[in-house]
Amino acid sequence: MPGTRDPELETPLELEEDDAADEAVGGHSGGDDDDEGNDYPDPANEKTVKPLTAEALAAFRQAQERAGIIYISRIPPGMRPPKVRHLMSAYGEVGRVYLKQEDPKRAYLRRKHTSTRKVHFTEGWVEFLSKKVARSVADMLNARPIGGKKGTRWRDDVWTMKYLPKFKWNMLTEQVAHENATRTARLRVELSQSKSEQHDYLRNVELAKVLEKRAEKKRKRAEEGGEVEHAADSESSSLPKPAISSKENKGKGKRPKQEVEGNSSGTQREEALGQVLGKIF
Secondary structure, three states, X not given: OOOOOOHHHOOHHHHHXXXXXXXXXXXXXXXXXXXXXXXXXXXXXXXXXXXOOXXXXXXXXXXXXXOEEEEEOOOOOOOOHHHHHHHHHOOOOEEEEEEEEXXXXXXXXHHHHOOOXXXXXXXXXXXXXXXXXXXXXHHHHOXXXXXXXXXXXXXXXXXXXXEEOOOOHHHHHHHHHHHXXXXXXXXXXXXXXXXXXXXXXHHHHHHHHHHHHHHHHHHHHHHHHHHHHHHHHHHHHHOOOOOOOHHHXXXXXXXXXXXXXHHHHHHHHHHHHHHHXXXXX
């Protein structure tokens, strides 16, 4: 293809310079990429942009209609947007490049259990200024090794890409914005849920403390009441019993005897009276 170069023909010096540039820019493409590999200009370096004329707007729309986008489903570990742009530029004129960073949780676990601290990307989109070039590149490189000189880092990695017909860059930006909004809403819901759970937990802790204090007071009162009863019982048992006098005992003993004697004399009188009446009648 005219105006292109084969990556197999790159000299080791060019590869070393390219790798050094990757390390220097830290994942940014020509100073225009953000942390996720977007080809967006830096707001601090922006200049006043004049409004587009009708001719410029028509030309921009035509350029967008002619552009084609390929989707790379897997980015080799450690490969950054400048390297992807460099490799794709060998087959045609590249417009914008966007690589998506890996999930933060996955990145945290990888950094925790491995020695790699660099940012990894999982998937990406590359815009070619020509649909024909984008389609041919996707058909040619899909399921093919990246290649290169012996000892290069991604020589044995395999490209997995696909041409996206009728897909434009503004659709990608809308999709990214929608994903970001969805992730923000999900985080907001999780934070509110965790806040309510924390509030319920603290309330239950306070309630448990109050109930524990009440039970402790009740137990102390029960212990104090038991001690008082035990002391009263011991005091009552230690008191001496009142002694009964001998006169009372004598009186108590004589009274039943007199009653018995009275009862016996009464019966004798009744018997004598009965005998007298029997003799008369």
